[in-house]
Amino acid sequence: MLGLSFPPSQLGVLACFGLVPLLVVLADLQTLGSALRYSYIAVFVFHVITLNWTGGYAHGKDIYMMFAGAVTMIVHPVFYFIPISAYVFTRRCLGPGAALIALPFFWVGYEYSHSLTEWSFPWLTIGNSQSYDIARMQFISTTGVYGLSLWVLLINVLAFVLYSRLAHKRWTALSSKSISFVILLVVCYFAPSIHGAFVLSQNARVELEGGRSPKTIRVGMMQSNIDPWEKWKLSGPAAIQLYLDLTRSLVAREKREGHKPDLVLWPETAIPYYILQISNHELLAYIRERLDSIGVAVLTGLPHMVMYADSERAPKSARQLLKSGERYDTFNAAALIQPGVQDIPWYGKMKMVPIAERVPYAEAFHFLDLLQWNVGIGGWQIGPDSTIFVEAKTETRFSTMICYESTYPDFVASFVRKGAEFIAIITIDSWWDKMSGAYQHAQFAIFRAVENRRWIARCAVGGISCFIDPYGRVYDATDLFTQATLVKTIGRSTELSFYTDHGDWLAVATLFLSGMFLAAGVGERFRNKQRQSLWTSSTS
Helix, strand or coil: HHHHHHHCCCCCCHCCCCCCCHHHHHHHCCCHHHHHHHHHHHHHHHHHHHHHHHHCCCCCCCCHHHHHHHHHHHHHHHHHHHHHHHHHHHHHHHHHHHHHHHHHHHHHHHHHHHHCCCCCCCHHHHHHHHHHCCCCCHHHHHHCHHHHHHHHHHHHHHHHHHHHHHHHCCCCCHHHHHHHHHHHHHHHHHHHHHHHHHHHHHHHHHHHHCCCCCCCEEEEEEEEECCCCCCCCHHHHHHHHHHHHHHHHEEEEEEHHCCCCEECCCCCCCCCCCCCCHHHHHHHHHHHHHHHCCEEEEEEEEEEEEECCCHHCCCCEEEEECCCCEEEEEEEEEEEECCCCCCCEEEECCCCEEEEEEEEECCCCHCCCCCCCCCCCCCCCCCCCCCCCECCCCCCEEEEEEEHHHHHHHHHHHHHCCCCCEEEEEECCCCCCCHHHHHHHHHHHHHHHHHCCCHHHHHEECCCCEEEECCEEEEECCCCCCCCEEEEEEEEEECCHHHHCCCCHHHHHHHHHHHHHHHHHHHHHHHHHHHHHHHHHCCC
């Protein structure tokens, strides 16, 4: 049920009851070992359904990817031992009722903590299951997506309590307690949707009445459908030429219709060369000349290299040139190239896919550098700082998330706090054929739009490209593995939502409450031991 609640399935309702069978099983188990075994089976099935795309088994082109995908599905369920162990411990020490109250805090606290390290993997945040119900998610502009996770866990707990009371005949189906509890469950289930419907209707009314006149920027996007497996080896120059030709064609079409894009997005690593290096100055000059003639600013994904003047001060994970011994790092980056502007600001990706893009904590484990996905995207260094780009003509400030980064709620919000008026996402979702990964990644972007009340322009090499408004409505979504160009006038905003301003306050609160429950459990266990010791002493 949990697996089928995630995209591309639109059965998000299943997540609200998906943990009930596991809770039923756990209620009859006495040992932590047995609880963890059953939990592993449940979460493993959840992973197989949700993450089967990670191995690229549909095409089988890369052994490393297939192995890494299998390891992810087999090993990652172990992380869920954290909330399950906390739940079992609390049930033993404080009783079933306290454990059920604590479970939502344990689960959400775990999800949040699992997003903080270089081993982080926020893809399976349970709130992500609700991406197709934009009315239900409107309150996350206050709480973030972890508020949805907390709501999903609450519904699961209430459903389990109702089931267990009826199954053990503590309540009858038509008793006042049963009816009252059903009403409570129904109210909790529909309350977010009622609130969201009101928010959406108010937004539609304000726009209809012309009461909101935001600044705008016209953004174009290039979906080239270039094979990501080939561009690093065979078709780099052809790829660049294709993006230039698509951009020229889009601008020409716009001019015929009386418009012109202010900014055009090219996707992640659209340019597969280190064009900001002096050794590639001729290629950069050619690209700039073409873009100057077209007359449009372009944000493009590209690799970037930084050489360290003092090799002894370079990070331990830095690479080394064989001939000169110089140390350097490479970044999965984005750069803004603008007509008439000499400076080219760049941003280096800061959130990496563990192992595939970077060995976690590579400074300490640099000897594991051989663990790299050998298709041009392995061994990246973490970007030095967040960057806010400025489109010169409209003076629009915006940020760009590179692929996996868009799954981190507060990380995205941090760019908005720094002044981003809209959010660009550039990505490659073409590695996994038409499996569920690309659909999941596209849907997760909706949460970032609603959390921050910002427009999102999402540009993917082979799809899904689209625009998303600040309330989660998706426009002009492309099909996978098609070539397309998109353009749309989108709003710019400087207002901060409560979530953007305060970050993951709710998730932090769940960690604090989790600690309180665990501390109470430890205290109760200590008191029980003290009582047992006193009783033994008195009887002897």
